[in-house]
Amino acid sequence: MADQSDTQPSVLEDTDHKRIGRLYVLFGFAFLVVGGLAGFLLRLGLAQPGSSRPDEYARSFSLHVTVLAVLALPAIWAGLATYLVPLQIGANRVAFPRLHAASLWVHVAGGGLLIASYGMEGLGILGPSLPVPANLTGPASTADELWLTGGGLVAIAALGLAISLLTTIVTLRAPEVRLARLPLFTWAILATAAVSLISIPVHLAGLTILYVDRHFGGDLFGAAGSDDVWRHTVWLLGRPEIFLLTLPGLGVAAAVASSHARRPLLGEEGIRGALAAAAVLSLSVWAGGSAAASSMFAPTFSAFAALAALIPLTMVPAWAGTLALGRPRLHPGLGFVAGAVAIGGLAALNVGVAFLVDGEAGAWSTGYLHAGFFVPPLLLACAGLWHWAPKLWGRRFGNASGWMAALLLTGGSVVQSGASFIAGYQGAPNRTAEAGSLVLNRLAGLGAAVTLLGLAIVVVEIVRATMSGPERALADDPWGESQGLEWTVSSPPSRRNFETVPGATPAAPPDADATSAATDLESPIEQASEPEPVGAAT
Amino acid sequence: MSTIDSALGDSMLALPAGDTALPARSLKLGGLAAGAAGLMLSGALSAAYLGLRSHAAEWPPKGFEVDAFLGVMLTLTAVMTATFAAWALSADARGQRRQAAAALTLAAFVGLCLLNGVWYLGTRIGLGAASSPYATMSYALLGAIGVLLAAGVVGLLAAVAKVGGRQSGPSFPGVVQAAVWFWQLTLVAWIVVWATLFLVK
Numbered sequence: 022m023a024d025q026s027d028t029q030p031s032v033l034e035d036t037d038h039k040r041i042g043r044l045y046v047l048f049g050f051a052f053l054v055v056g057g058l059a060g061f062l063l064r065l066g067l068a069q070p071g072s073s074r075p076d077e078y079a080r081s082f083s084l085h086v087t088v089l090a091v092l093a094l095p096a097i098w099a100g101l102a103t104y105l106v107p108l109q110i111g112a113n114r115v116a117f118p119r120l121h122a123a124s125l126w127v128h129v130a131g132g133g134l135l136i137a138s139y140g141m142e143g144l145g146i147l148g149p150s151l152p153v154p155a156n157l158t159g160p161a162s163t164a165d166e167l168w169l170t171g172g173g174l175v176a177i178a179a180l181g182l183a184i185s186l187l188t189t190i191v192t193l194r195a196p197e198v199r200l201a202r203l204p205l206f207t208w209a210i211l212a213t214a215a216v217s218l219i220s221i222p223v224h225l226a227g228l229t230i231l232y233v234d235r236h237f238g239g240d241l242f243g244a245a246g247s248d249d250v251w252r253h254t255v256w257l258l259g260r261p262e263i264f265l266l267t268l269p270g271l272g273v274a275a276a277v278a279s280s281h282a283r284r285p286l287l288g289e290e291g292i293r294g295a296l297a298a299a300a301v302l303s304l305s306v307w308a309g310g311s312a313a314a315s316s317m318f319a320p321t322f323s324a325f326a327a328l329a330a331l332i333p334l335t336m337v338p339a340w341a342g343t344l345a346l347g348r349p350r351l352h353p354g355l356g357f358v359a360g361a362v363a364i365g366g367l368a369a370l371n372v373g374v375a376f377l378v379d380g381e382a383g384a385w386s387t388g389y390l391h392a393g394f395f396v397p398p399l400l401l402a403c404a405g406l407w408h409w410a411p412k413l414w415g416r417r418f419g420n421a422s423g424w425m426a427a428l429l430l431t432g433g434s435v436v437q438s439g440a441s442f443i444a445g446y447q448g449a450p451n452r453t454a455e456a457g458s459l460v461l462n463r464l465a466g467l468g469a470a471v472t473l474l475g476l477a478i479v480v481v482e483i484v485r486a487t488m489s490g491p492e493r494a495l496a497d498d499p500w501g502e503s504q505g506l507e508w509t510v511s512s513p514p515s516r517r518n519f520e521t522v523p524g525a526t527p528a529a530p531p532d533a534d535a536t537s538a539a540t541d542l543e544s545p546i547e548q549a550s551e552p553e554p555v556g557a558a559t
Numbered sequence: 560m561s562t563i564d565s566a567l568g569d570s571m572l573a574l575p576a577g578d579t580a581l582p583a584r585s586l587k588l589g590g591l592a593a594g595a596a597g598l599m600l601s602g603a604l605s606a607a608y609l610g611l612r613s614h615a616a617e618w619p620p621k622g623f624e625v626d627a628f629l630g631v632m633l634t635l636t637a638v639m640t641a642t643f644a645a646w647a648l649s650a651d652a653r654g655q656r657r658q659a660a661a662a663l664t665l666a667a668f669v670g671l672c673l674l675n676g677v678w679y680l681g682t683r684i685g686l687g688a689a690s691s692p693y694a695t696m697s698y699a700l701l702g703a704i705g706v707l708l709a710a711g712v713v714g715l716l717a718a719v720a721k722v723g724g725r726q727s728g729p730s731f732p733g734v735v736q737a738a739v740w741f742w743q744l745t746l747v748a749w750i751v752v753w754a755t756l757f758l759v760k
Contacts, residue, residue: 116581183592184589184592185589187588188589189585192585192588193585218595218599222603223599223600223603226600226604226607227607229702230607230695230699233695233698234689236688237687237688237698239688239691239694240689244614249610250610253606
């Protein structure tokens with residue numbers, strides 16, 4: 022049972038990684054609702070031609086993409102990582118809890134400023150995914166200043182989080198938790214944090230240049246070569262992020278498949294290597310854009326990008342094989358994973374089709390953005406929530422609601438992305454208020470509505486769990502045969518996580534006092550640097 | 560009793576340590592990671608500067624002279640503070656608390672001089688930040704390195720407080736190393752900025 026004796030600090034002062042993690046998830050879904058609604062309004066506009074002005078459409082489009090890619094999905098992964106990583110590695114804390122808590126609140130404040138900037142007049146910057154308009158001259162508007170300040174704060178928060186998670190995983194592991202045998206979710210978070218440490222400062226450099234230019238009213242982005250500057254500083258974050266948002270989800274899928282197949286994962290070592298390779302290759306995708314298209318290195322970059330994209334697909338047989346050889350339990354987590362595979366497959370299929378017919382147009386990229394970028398990570402995050410809800414909230418999420426949410430999110434996204442792909446093949450443009458066939462636009466709007474309905478179910482489950490509190494007498498491992506240290510502690514865990522260091526050698530040493538000192542968490546983590554006993558905790 | 564003696568008395572100068580002690584390598588890795596991020600930031604800004612320079616017809620603007628003397632003086636100041644920081648690291652490793660506190664204080668003081676010099680450099684450029692891409696990039700580089708140096712000085716001063724509050728050495732390993740590693744990497748970032756603005760121009 023949770024330790025009730027510990028007094029709980031106020032929400033702003035609390036540095037318990039579990040509370041920070043839950044808050045990250047809550048704020049992540051709050052941002053997701055804002056971004057999802059903005060996307061739905063875009064779809065409504067396209068379904069009724071002439072109902073929105075081009076500038077309003079561009080602004081809503083930018084809000085939709087920015088909120089989902091920068092604020093919502095990263096926060097959901099940050100929450101799951103913050104909560105689960107210490108539990109999975111046998112630690113009782115994160116390395117820098119104050120930095121971690123500060124990252125949460127700076128992310129929320131930065132996100133608030135970003136969203137507020139879209140509600141103000143005079144926003145000239147169209148978002149991180151779009152080029153800076155070359156005609157921006159004169160001092161920045163208040164909206165531009167807010168957008169840049171918010172974007173900078175979010176980047177700094179992500180950097181702080183990456184440093185804390187990386188340090189936690191590398192240095193706070195319990196003796197038996199070897200780096201090479203980390204649970205796959207924690208391994209994926211380690212890879213993500215390492216790549217983030219390289220790519221976020223570069224993006225911050227881009228924001229710094231843009232801020233100095235806009236604050237003082239310069240015209241740097243009208244100068245020769247400025248396009249490349251912005252493109253590269255954005256891409257070194259944005260292009261790897263496409264993969265980094267999915268990477269933790271691949272770790273989630275592995276845990277869900279193994280736990281609910283009730284057997285160890287097939288090819289775990291191979292998957293670990295593939296996750297690391299995908300993270301490293303994702304950096305190479307940065308250079309694969311149009312700036313490098315004419316360079317002699319273009320084929321190399323294209324090959325790297327293709328490899329990075331193919332690696333996640335190679336894991337599907339391992340998950341399927343684990344389920345086929347095990348005794349699968351029909352858990353909603355599996356439904357979410359199946360949905361992510363279906364949507365990811367749709368994206369991969371259309372990449373192939375577009376390559377063959379050489380006919381993708383603007384609207385095609387909208388379909389690809391949803392099917393390849395936004396929806397699979399969301400579905401995999403939901404799989405993680407349904408799987409680890411007993412740990413996060415001390416409650417199991419509903420089975421029926423889980424299957425329903427998986428079905429609606431997958432079905433809605435297939436319809437929405439499918440309609441966009443077809444519109445793209447028909448030559449419909451992108452990012453404009455008047456785009457292509459009305460029937461296809463209305464179909465995509467219907468898909469968006471269904472997707473939002475699925476999202477609403479997920480949000481209701483999270484709110485219900487937050488409000489209701491823990492179930493009575495919930496087992497440490499409600500799924501029965503799950504693997505991992507997080508399932509050896511109570512649901513939800515006590516404030517201290519582990520009463521004794523996991524993996525401390527049970528064999529009696531010569532001095533009984535020494536045993537007590539070695540296993541007491543008051544002097545705990547020093548042991549992580551000691552020689553490790555044979556075997557791994559997982 | 561000297562000033563340092565009184566500062567290093569039994570009074571608690573630093574914030575209390577966390578619930579459980581961190582291993583030394585956590586703090587060191589954290590300091591290194593933060594320093595590496597700062598280095599990436601200055602490297603990316605430098606790359607952007609060079610990218611724009613390669614497209615510009617005139618760079619720097621006609622009639623503008625780069626004050627190489629000031630740049631060299633600031634870099635020598637950086638070398639001085641780096642030496643003091645290395646001394647602090649060595650003293651801390653040998654458990655010499657007073658020497659570590661003195662060296663950290665000197666490193667922070669000279670670091671403040673460096674920060675002041677960067678500020679002065681910014682005022683001496685004499686170009687409006689919006690007047691040309693060269694000016695915008697110069698101010699972006701100086702602004703970023705200024706923020707990093709300020710963070711480094713704060714880190715050094717926090718380490719001084721930790722040493723003074725008896726939260727360093729073998730009982731609290733890693734505190735001084737983290738501050739010093741971050742500072743040394745920040746000074747490398749300064750070298751990148753200096754090379755960009757004063758050597759490559």
